[in-house]
Each structure stands twice: as C-alpha cells, then as structure tokens.
Amino acid sequence: MIGGLRTALALIGFAVLALVLVPLQYLFLKTGSTLQNRLPRLFHSILARLLGFRVHIHGEMVKDRPLMLVSNHVSWSDITVLSTAGDVSFIAKTEVRDWPFFGSLAVLQRSVFVERERRGKTAEQASEIAKRLAVGDAMVLFAEGTTSDGNRVLPFKTSLFGAASAAIRETGSKSGPESGVETVTVQPVAIAYTRLHGMPMGRYLRPVASWPGDVELLPHLKIILREGALDVDIRFGEPVTITADTDRKTLARTMENRVRAMLQTSLIGREMGSE
Template identity: 55%
Template sequence: MIAALRIVFVLAAFLVLTLSLLPVQLLALGFGHSVMQRLPRWWHRLMCRVIGLRVHVRGSLALERPLLLVANHVSWKDILVLGSVADVVFIAKSEVRTWPVLGWLARLQRSVFVEREVRRKTGDQISEVSSRLLAGEVVVLFAEGTTSDGNRVMPFNSSLFGAASAALPFAPGGVVHIQPVSIAYTGIHGMPMGRYHRPVAGWPGDVALGPHMLRVIRDGALDVEVVFNEAIPFDAATDRKKTARLVEARVRDGLSAALRGKFNA
C-alpha cells in the first residue's frame, strides 16, 4: 500500500512540476532566451528530490570553455543527476527521441540526437555538437555508448570525441577542455549498496524501462556520487585515441574510489 501511494505521489509531482514549467520552457525556446538553459536544472533538481535521489558532488565543474563532460553511463537517472548539478545539454542516441515521455523531455532540454550507425549524417551531427560547445554550452557525452551495471566502466568510443576535434579551429586558443566525470550509485536507504545489489540502480539495456522506472520510484532513497575530475586540455596536437583512453581511466578511477567509499570520510 505504501509503495503504491509513493508511486502515485511521484507521478503526480512529475505532472504538476512538468506542466507548470512547460509553458515557460516553450516560450524560452521560442524566443531563444537563456532561461531555456537554466530551467532544466531546476526541474532535474526537484525531480531528484521527489524520486529520492540524494546527489553528493565531489570536485567541481571546470570553469574553462569550451567544455565537454565525458561520463560513464549507468541509468536513465544519470540525466536527472547530472542535470541537477550543472546547466548542461546531453548527447543522446537517436532512438531516445521516440521514447514515450523521456524522448519528449529530452527534446525540451535541447538534447543533441545522434545516429551513430548512419555515417552520412555524422558530419552534421558533429557540427551541431561543436557549435553548442563554441556557444559556451556544457555538453555531456556518455562515451560508453550504452548503459552498464554500475560496477564497471566499459570501453570508451574514441570516435565520439569528434565534436571536440571539430570545434578546435574556432575555439579560443585552439583548445577544447574535456572533463572526466564519474557517476556512482553507492547507497540505498542510507545503507551501502554492495556489488550484487547495484542493479537496483543500474539499467542495463536488456532490462525493460517501464518496470525498472517503477521499481526505482517505489524504492527511492538512492545515494549517488558525482565525481568531477580535473579537466584535460585537448588541442590539434592531441591524439584522440590516447585522450579517450586517458579520460576512460580517470572516469574508472573516480568510479572505483566512490564505490570503495573513499569519499565518505
């Protein structure tokens, strides 16, 4: 009974909050007002509280621009978590655009949708991401290309760093800054979340979205660590593949430290 009431409460809060802010966001998008970049952060922050995501931030967002955030990807909740701590836009796979509710929300927060398998569209997609970077927006890239179980970081796809390369000729000083970010789900209801219980938070691609969302809403009270590592300067002389491996290693180190409870002291 309590679980059912919680689901009703979260869904009602989602509707009230979203429908209240929707006209403002639509107007901001229509007129190109800067509030269109800030409003999603307010929405994400409130939804994290409603669902019960307790976000703990380690380090800070880099001040340098252009700035590309590269993070591991555990769940759809990563969007809420990162969106609650910074004004960001996300790079999403094209199929997200057609998802019920989530796709609509992704469009409202101006996500960049990419079709990674369609090579003839790659240039246009990279151009859009690089233009966002050059406009001073902070862009988030989930470089694994899919979600994991939350216990590990899967290999990064170096081709996804193409937008950073494309922005270099127009970036101040010919440098784009890449900041590794680690996302770790570490606790549930105030208790440490062990390796075998982390699938409660994780959303691997073979798990149905609807039942997983309902389970998260029903359980709530998840602790999430967001670890901002030091930004890495990326210029024309930088090897893209080596940079991808370096960023991957730093994201993995941050995830490992958070899962071991290094930041709890």
C-alpha cells in the first residue's frame, strides 16, 4: 500500500517536472543558451529525490577543462546520480536513445551516442567526443561498456579512451575558440549503491539497484519507485593529465584500477561500518 502510494506520488512528480523543465531545455538547445548545460543538473537533482536516492559525494569534480570522467556503470540511474554532481554530458550506447522517457532526457542532455560493437566507427565516434571535450564539455565515459552487478568493476574497454588524446590532435591544427588544447584531464569516478532504507545492502540485495542488461527497464524502475530509499556514493578520484602521445590502453588500466579501489572503499566501508 505504502509502496503504491509512493510510486503514484513519484509519477505525478515526474510529470510535473517534465512539463516544466523539458520544454525549457528544448528552448535552450534551440537558442544556444549556456543554460543548456546547467538545467540538466537541476532536473536530475529533483528527479533523484523523486526516485528516493540520497547521494553522498566524496571528493570533487576537477574544474580543469577539457575533462573526461571515467566511471563504472551499475544502472540506468547512474545518469541521474552523476548529473546531480555537476554539469556533464554522457557517452551512451545508441540503444539508450530508444529508452522510454530516459532516452529523451539523454538527447536533451546532449549525449553522444556510440555503437561500441562497430569497430569501424571507433575513429569517427572518438572524433565526435573529442570535439565536445575541446569546447569545454565534461564528458562521462562508462568504460565497462555495459552495466555490472554493482559489486565489482568489469574490465574497461579501451577504444573510446582515444577520444581524450584526439581532442588535442583535433584542435592542434585549428584556429579560433577550439584551438590551443595541449592536455586533457581524465578523472576516475566510482558509483556505489550502498544502503536500502538505511541498512547496508550487501552483495545479495544490491540487485535492487543494479540493472544488468537483460533486465527490462520499466519493471526495474517500478522496483526503485516502490523501495524509495537508496543511498548512493559518488567518489571522485585522482585525475590524470594526458597529452596527445598518451597510450590509451595504459590510461584505461590506470582508470580501471582507481575506480575499482574507490568502489571497494565505498562498499566495504559502508557495510563493515554498520555491523
């Protein structure tokens, strides 16, 4: 009964939020207003509350630009959670564009959609990401290429890490506002879903929050709405400054190790601290 009421109230809140802010974002995109980068953070901050997420931020997003954020990926809700922490855009799979409601949000947040399985398009897709980095957009890369169970970090895929170095090469031969990019900052980020109704989730309850790829979106959204009280850690780690010559595979391994260590800090620290 309580879960049904919570779900109904959240859905009403979604409707009001979408009716008010989505048309504004569409207008900002059409007019080129700088508010197009800021409004999504407000939108997702309210959305996170409606979903019942309590976000705990450790560290901070660096102010250096160009900036690529490299994160683990647990659920569709990572987009909302990370968006509460700063003005960001996402590198997302093309399938995301077709998700109900959240696909439209991804488009309005100026996501770059990529086809990871088409290796022949890697250079073209990296170039598009590089252009966004070069003009100062903070881009989030979910480097695992898929969602995990939230208890671990899957091996990072290296192909799109080349976008960071490409941002330097793309602007090196240009003049104007996109010229002069000599380095790119790459910062690791770990997302950990830690508590449910104030109690440690543990590895067996974490599927409440995690969203493996074979689970339908809407049924999982209903579970989140019914529960209505999830604690999430976002940890910003030590950034790396790269140049055009930085090896993308080495960079990927460095980011993977740092994200894995931060994830374990959140999971072990939260769960052991409450025993």
